[in-house]
Amino acid sequence: MKIVIVDYGMGNIKSITSALKYLGVKDIILSSNSDDIASADKLLLPGVGSFAKAMQNIEKLELDKILYNEVVVNKKPILGICLGMQLMGKSSTEDGFTNGLCFIDAEVNKLSVEKLKVPHVGFNQVIVSETSKLYTDLDNLSDFYFTHSYKMSSNKSINQAKCEYGEKFIVSYEFDNIAGVQFHPELSQTHGLKLLENFIKSF
């Protein structure tokens, strides 16, 4: 099993790397190189920080084209985490308006939570989608660790799981070979490790 963590210069990858190692993945590389990405069995798109800055970096490295080819054309399994999940959507209104990778028909906007605090930070319970592969053997309302101020929404059916914080919003999607999670599985103890294992096994 070879997993390439797509490197576009943003985000902490130590936790995710050690989670994958813990799960027994032998071959883990961090790379933005098209040959490396082509040779991977599965891809991980991590990331924290600004959507606009991330897309700038991605375009500069031509990762938009490389990923389109591997993910959309060649159907290579990919899991986006946090910002990585959002980047595969159509657009974000963080820092103006930025187009995303457009693999998933969904948009990213600021959380509208009225009197609640932003960022949404801490463990929250996920309302699991029943047809999901990511949550196999995980109970409905399992806790996962979140830390974000923007959320994803979509009119389409993308096998979404949701969570409630002021409003209900998408916290994961599974569409064909493409999956994304708003929370951090690598920081969510046994639940997160199980979810990563499910991605590795079932996608």
Place this chain on the structure above:
Amino acid sequence: MLRKRIIFTLIYDNGSFNQSRNFRLQKVGNIRWLERNYKFKDIAFALDELVVLNASKKNKSIEDFAETLTKLVDDVFIPIAAGGGIRTLEDAELLFASGADKIVLNTVLFKDKSLVMELVSLYGAQSIVASIDYKRVANSLKVFIEDGTFELDMNLKEYISYIENLNIGEIYLNSIEKDGTGFGYDLETIKKISKDITTPLIIAGGAGNEEHLLSGLNLEGVNAVATANLFNFVGDGLPKAREHIINANINIAKWS
């Protein structure tokens, strides 16, 4: 529902872990001591987050601190926030690369606003925790920076609104007077200010037992309680405290 959190804070000083009392440090043991007495791989279930602070007053080395941090966080799959002595972008990068999921800023919040803004724009607000140390001076709550050694000419309320304007992700509010006493949190002050704070709030300073943690978690506007008491929660102290808190029906994460 969003859960409240229990956080354990480790105070590091030049290679050792310490019990702090009113910001005076007492060495307890090195990383081997810590691994023997706090098996984070096993007791992570009792915690929602780990904060690791470099409180070295002399020869503060961020490189040595980062090295210890890396060893500490291996196979611990909960969020780690680390800080103490971050003065440059490179310092922040080093801690992120060494296993920090978030960084904790204190002195630079006041001294280098442009660095703070740069860090927020690079890593996102949710990656930045603002640590605020305060103490009562002549009946007014005053804020201190530089490991509690330098008093600012701003009261706590003014400083919190200054901090919230920096658009950071969380506030870690620590009472210097309660620090390490085990007498309980400064509930009086927290009650007065927590309702007006719109940033997720972690309270620290004074917790010596599970009842103290509970009293903090029960306060409106408090999102997380932290304790740095190495003596009182040794062994299975943290798992037992969490059990007690779950039994008291506090809304915290449960693990299956």
